[in-house]
Amino acid sequence: MTLWLLFTALLATATGQGVVMTLLPPLGREVGLNEFQVAIIISSSALVYAVGTTVWGRVSLHFGRRRIILIGLAGYTLGTLLFTTVFSLGMLGLLAGLPLFMALLFSRMLQSSIMSATPPAALGYAIALTTADKRLAAISRTTSANSLGQVVGPAFGGLLAALGLLVPLYTVALLTFLALGWLWFRLPDDRLLPGQVDAKTTHLNTSERLTWASWRYLMVAAALFSAMAMIHQTLGFFFIDIWHLSPSRAAQQVGFSVLTLALVSVAVQFGFVQRSRWGTGRMLILGLTSLLIGYMLLAFAASMVSLHVAMALVGLGMGLSYPAAATAATSTGSAQQQAKATGLVSATPAVGFIIGPLVAAPLYQLNPSAPFAAAAILIAVMLVIHRLPATHTRATDTP
Template identity: 50%
Template structure:
């Protein structure tokens, strides 16, 4: 049920809220390997921080999705932004204590792990409330576009974040992180004053409605959720490894490596944003076609990263990855929320918004492990994972098409 005249404003506010957190995540991922090396932490320390916080984020996202439906999307979105601001400040302060020599080694690792985990507990309220709001005001026909309008903030953040980090990192590795606190507080203020309240969706249902929802439940949306998890697991393996790869293969300094990672992520995000604004949001191709194109393209991009021996090929691979990601997430998310029963809506929305975190639970530690064997293996593993995911998703789409025709 679309909102009246203010729907354009709503999408802009939701976009800005996710943009602030996306810039923050992009800044963190860009600088984390370099900060780890600077503080004498290992790849496994960094992977554990990323994986543990992702596990908490995934669990929290599912929980907050249900809470948002009952308590209201705006209220829970504000909770998430507040948690992000406070958590980022605590996480950056733990790094500062490490760099200044106040704590080191295991104590520093534990301080970082605890502060990041606490941040994930509250900030995980942001994505499900924003995406849930977009789904609530869209129809099945406009859902891909609605989801893309909100989640394209992630791509813009991946363009702005690395450039932002590269600019501020010259003032110190922690300067970008501390400045993110101001951005998320500005987003919180915008949501408070400009985002209209939606009535909570937790209205009571009749027994007939509940019975109908139960009968209509299907496993199909969970397959698209699993595909999303695999997409982000592959990305997590790449992001965990790329900063260290620049240091160990191309022999960049930690600061230079952070800047190179930032540029690579900008290339990927730019192509992703182009395809979202050019194709996805205008509805020029169906979600099924986008899925069919995106997954093989991602598998090819990671294969090129594995085979590359020059920065030119590496950046070409990142550009192809952006094209695939620009189509993959909104189309898979739309497929999952379209092919589910009404009674599954809240759960599927929560799972879809948690897929990024779910991918980061397994991806970083696995990448850190195989990185010790060969520094290019994480890229090969990501390519193989996406190839298998493509096959699994194609079979599901074929089954859905046959069921519809029958």
């Protein structure tokens, strides 16, 4: 039961993130922000989030993970309300131009600094809750909330956008508040768990340097999310500028497109990856190849059908590539090196969303299809890096 409570905490956070990524480009266009300003908001909040996960992970060791999880959910609820209120002021014409941009940037960064408390505390709780032989299954179940949030968030945001661009954000704040209340009454105090001491040792004893094998797969994982961030940054503007949809209609179409991607990704992870005996090398080759084809097809998509086919290929590639890269990165070296790699793997989505939007925004201004092409080139480079010789790898690391 406790693992499902942790799952709920992460699902609430991941769903909210999916909604924001779906709505931010159309909302930005609605209040007069340009592509680069939207990119700065996404990247800056991702940077704060990445730093915050490290800080909150250490804080949770001293103050209790249950307490930090609740702080993260409370911060997400209040931060979403603040962020949405600033947008509403912009839509009413009470804020505009640079003051509006700065208010949105500050409110989103403030939200990220607090909501980043939930994921590391929840993961640490799951580790402390289980024995070593059951830890992988517990972590997999807990963190699968991120994949499910990628399905629920875009669909949720896209459907509710028909009622108004701000309606999904207010609804997310309500759902996060309900999750906070549920965990407040049901989640036990983790400081009484017998695995607490072991969890502290695992987190703190990470001084050994990582092997090249781990670093190259961490690079692959970060590149996967950088390419994904380019798509999130671009699609909303692409639908408005190239296909001449209204901001509300564009938000719906972004939601449906990302839903296609996420459904395929989740289906592959649960239906194939967890049952497959393939090595990580073979899985990475197939996944990266699927991503390469999908991004290339996006660059030339001329209809909604071809766009959804491309998004399905990207979903297939993500479903195969990210679990394989994460497993390969955390399966080499000593126990201390593996623990350090595990922490870095959890930061790769934030790293991707720091880099991706800042690359996509200027490319979009040159050519609306350029971010898709850049994502394809990035994945091609990762295919080359994956094929480079590596030392001290396990059998599962090679095709």
